[in-house]
Amino acid sequence: xxxxxxxxxxxxxxxxxxxxxxxxxxxxxxxxxxxxxxxxxxxxxxxxxxxxxxxxxxxxxxxxxxxxxxxxxxxxxxxxxxxxxxxxxxxxxxxxxxxxxxxxxxxxxxxxxxxxxxxxxxxxxxxxxxxxxxxxxxxxxxxxxxxxxxxxxxxxxxxxxxxxxxxxxxxxxxxxxxxxxxxxxxxxxxxxxxxxxxxxxxxxxxxxxxxxxxxxxxxxxxxxxxxxxxxxxxxxxxxxxxxxxxxxxxxxxxxxxxxxxxxxxxxxxxxxxxxxxxxxxxxxxxxxxxxxxxxxxxxxxxxxxxxxxxxxxxxxxxxxxxxxxxxxxxxxxxxxxxxxxxxxxxxxxxxxxxxxxxxxxxxxxxxxxxxxxxxxxxxxxxxxxxxxxxxxxxxxxxxxxxxxxx
Ligand SMILES: CC(C)(COP(=O)(O)OP(=O)(O)OC[C@H]1O[C@@H](n2cnc3c(N)ncnc32)[C@H](O)[C@@H]1OP(=O)(O)O)[C@@H](O)C(=O)NCCC(=O)NCCS
Numbered sequence: 001x002x003x004x005x006x007x008x009x010x011x012x013x014x015x016x017x018x019x020x021x022x023x024x025x026x027x028x029x030x031x032x033x034x035x036x037x038x039x040x041x042x043x044x045x046x047x048x049x050x051x052x053x054x055x056x057x058x059x060x061x062x063x064x065x066x067x068x069x070x071x072x073x074x075x076x077x078x079x080x081x082x083x084x085x086x087x088x089x090x091x092x093x094x095x096x097x098x099x100x101x102x103x104x105x106x107x108x109x110x111x112x113x114x115x116x117x118x119x120x121x122x123x124x125x126x127x128x129x130x131x132x133x134x135x136x137x138x139x140x141x142x143x144x145x146x147x148x149x150x151x152x153x154x155x156x157x158x159x160x161x162x163x164x165x166x167x168x169x170x171x172x173x174x175x176x177x178x179x180x181x182x183x184x185x186x187x188x189x190x191x192x193x194x195x196x197x198x199x200x201x202x203x204x205x206x207x208x209x210x211x212x213x214x215x216x217x218x219x220x221x222x223x224x225x226x227x228x229x230x231x232x233x234x235x236x237x238x239x240x241x242x243x244x245x246x247x248x249x250x251x252x253x254x255x256x257x258x259x260x261x262x263x264x265x266x267x268x269x270x271x272x273x274x275x276x277x278x279x280x281x282x283x284x285x286x287x288x289x290x291x292x293x294x295x296x297x298x299x300x301x302x303x304x305x306x307x308x309x310x311x312x313x314x315x316x317x318x319x320x321x322x323x324x325x326x327x328x329x330x331x332x333x334x335x336x337x338x339x340x341x342x343x344x345x346x347x348x349x350x351x352x353x354x355x356x357x358x359x360x361x362x363x364x365x366x367x368x369x370x371x372x373x374x375x376x377x378x379x380x381x382x383x384x385x386x387x388x389x390x391x392x393x394x395x396x397x398x399x400x401x402x403x404x405x406x
Contacts, residue, residue, distance in 0.1 A: 004050040005095045007103075008043050008058075011035075017048040017058030021082035027199070036195075039187040041079070047099055049083070049092045057083040059096040061104060062406065065183035066113055066300075067175055069366045069396045070313020070342075076104040076303075077182060078114035079406050097125045101303060101329050110307035111364065113300045115405045122299055126328055128361025128378075130368075131180050131297035131400040134276045136290045138261070138269040140240070143289035145258045152251070153214035155259040160194055163209040166218050167193075174246055179365045180275075180298055180400035193223070193244075193404075203227055204241055212247065212256045220247035220256040226266065242271040244403050250279045257283065273297070275401035298402040300364040302357055305333040309344040312364055314393040317341075322390070323351035323382060324360060333357055339393065352386030355379045366396025 008014045015034035022029050029037070038046075041060045049057035059081040066075035078100065083092045104112050116122050119129070145151075158166075168189055175181030184193060196207040204227035212220035223243040230236040240263055247253030257280050260269055274280070276294060281287050302308035305324055314320075319340040327333040338347040353370055355363075359378040362368050370390040373379040381387045 003056075003090075003092065003095065005047060005092075005099050006050075008046045008048050008055075010043070011038075013048060013055060014038055014043055014046055016055040017046050017060070018080055020048075020055065020058040020084055021080040023084060024082060036191045037080075039191060040185065045103070046080075047096050047103075049087075049096060051087065056087045057092040057096060059093075059100055061100055061112070063107070063109070066111065067177070067179050067181045068111075068312045068364060069179050069315065069394075070311055072176055072183065073111065073308075073311035074109045075182075076100075076107070076109045076112040077406055078112055081114075081117075093121075094125075098329065101125070101301075105303050105330070108304075110302065110304040110311055111300055111361075112303055113298050113402075115402075116296065116299050119296050122301075123358050124328065125301065126330075126357045126361065127299040127301040128358040128364075129296050130300035130362055130365040131402060132276045132367060133272065133295050133297035133401070134274040134278055134281075135272040135293045135295060136270065136274065136280075137293070138271075138291065139289045140261060140263070140266055140269050143284050143286045144261055145254060145283055146285050149254065149283060151255065151258060153212055153219065153255050155210050155212050155256070158209050158211045160196075160209065162211070163194055163221075164189060166211065167209075167221055170218055170221070170248060171246065173248060178401070179396065179398075180367075180402040182402065182404060182406070201225060204239075207243070210256075210259060212252060212259065214252060214255070219249075220245075220252035222246075222256050222260060224260070237268070238266040240266050240269045242269060245271065245274075246403070253279060254283045273401065273403055273405060275399040277399040278401075297367070298365065298400070300361040302333065302360050302364065303330070305335075305337060305357070305360065306344050306346070308360075308364065309337060309339055310342065312394075313342065314339055315395050316393045318389065318393060320353075320386075320390045320393050321347060321349045321351045322360070323354045325354055325356050327357040330357075351382040353379050353390050354382045363394055365400035366394065367400045370394065 046060045048055045062077035064077040065072040204225035321338045323336045
């Protein structure tokens with residue numbers, strides 16, 4: 001059977017390609033859904049596989065910025081990847097991933113990133129797990145902010161227009177210094193972050209936007225929906241489903257949490273995708289009641305190793321040499337690279353550490369140290385003290401987090 005793989009060329013093809021991942025959500029994208037989606041992910045970045053003219057697989061990539069410890073850099077945000085169950089395990093994902101990676105490189109994006117539906121899929125394409133994700137299922141009635149931390153500022157509920165005017169600026173301040181954060185275009189804010197189509201509510205109520213102000217100035221926010229389960233009054237269980245909580249600093253985040261924990265007559269607060277070192281764990285009186293769980297976060301693939309390392313940035317003085325031993329798609333990424341200050345160059349020096357491109361992806365956000373990766377067999381120390389030298393330079397202040405599953 002001959003399959004063709006290419007970018008889609010018209011709206012009907014776009015909608016069909018989107019419909020493949022839709023299959024796995026029980027979602028058939030409407031004309032308008034496809035229109036909305038294409039305002040963020042254009043046709044030429046949506047690949048599809050054709051079987052006798054019919055689309056049976058699709059994969060897209062947003063053109064985004066992702067913040068690394070060195071600051072924001074261009075990144076392909078891989079999304080809506082799917083193969084119809086009738087065509088699985090015939091190599092269609094592989095064909096799409098290969099074409100997509102070549103396309104990402106041609107566009108000059110040094111890295112690609114994604115959230116994986118299953119952890120076993122993307123390593124073979126050079127993606128490494130770069131951050132972990134903290135997910136909470138808070139038993140609200142049992143937990144509060146520690147009594148020694150005094151409240152400050154106030155929260156008010158705002159309309160969509162005010163949110164659109166205020167939140168993007170605040171968000172940008174936070175994301176530029178927060179490894180793991182993605183840029184958001186105006187369309188992203190309108191259609192996605194603040195989008196509130198009934199089918200995006202998944203059985204909950206409308207999106208609520210709450211703004212936290214301190215000294216009369218916006219300093220944080222939370223977006224959430226309230227869902228109610230149970231047929232009778234006695235069975236009612238009310239859940240606050242939080243989409244995102246942000247603050248311009250930890251004190252502001254704490255006050256947004258104080259607001260959330262104070263929403264009366266609700267039982268549970270759920271949120272996914274926090275940093276594993278989120279300060280909420282330590283500002284509440286009963287951390288166990290947050291019911292923390294951990295899962296994989298963002299997967300990152302260095303597409304152009306030299307440019308990716310330069311964008312990653314290092315924090316200390318000195319020099320470290322990394323040998324990239326293998327890359328399943330780009331042989332020119334293989335080799336030995338010296339990082340010194342903001343300079344990255346190919347070298348014939350003896351390496352400090354050895355790792356493949358997937359292992360390098362794991363270091364891109366600062367989510368894991370080289371020593372941790374060595375303990376798990378992802379990195380090999382190639383010279384005495386090499387792990388310590390690499391860690392001194394690649395050190396990150398805080399755990400990365402990507403506050404949005406895309
Ligand atoms: C995941 C999915 C896209 C795979 O597509 P596919 O066309 O069957 O994959 P391929 O045949 O190209 O497989 C390529 C390789 O990945 C492996 N693979 C594919 N899906 C896998 C999975 N879910 N778990 C583990 N390995 C997987 C294959 O075994 C194959 O391995 P090989 O290179 O060693 O031979 C498809 O199963 C799907 O649409 N799943 C549901 C939606 C989804 O999860 N999308 C991903 C969103 S992030």
